Amino acid sequence: MRALATILITLLLVASAMSVELFRYRGAARDGGTLEYVFETDCQDVPKTVSQQRAADIAADFMTTFYHAQIGALETQEFRTQPAPFWLVCFSDTIKGPLRQMFFVVLLPDGRVVEPRIVRQM
DSSP: OHHHHHHHHHHHHHHHHTOEEEEEEEEEOTTSSEEEEEEEESOOOOOOOSOHHHHHHHHHHHHHHHSOOOOOOEEEEEEEOSSSOEEEEEEEOGGGSSOOOEEEEEEOTTSOEEOOEEEEEO
């Protein structure tokens, strides 16, 4: 049993060592603290198969379900090539009034969403 646990831990460490951090940002938590969103992937050689418009559409759909927020204005959208290729899409929350927060969505070049790992900070 101990050997199996050691093997599983080793595999998890190797898998996490192969992932690449694409993007990170801090956002406000509802309780007044902060949340850090870390977008990582282990997919580095993905062909670019979605257009800029399709990437924006996928990001808008993800934003409403993941962040539970209404779609505000599409502020920026860019295709980055480092550290691995990805789409970075940014929305604002201006639908409810003045800008309070930005929301980021990261997509792989083929349109797959990179769901962030959330780190809570007090």
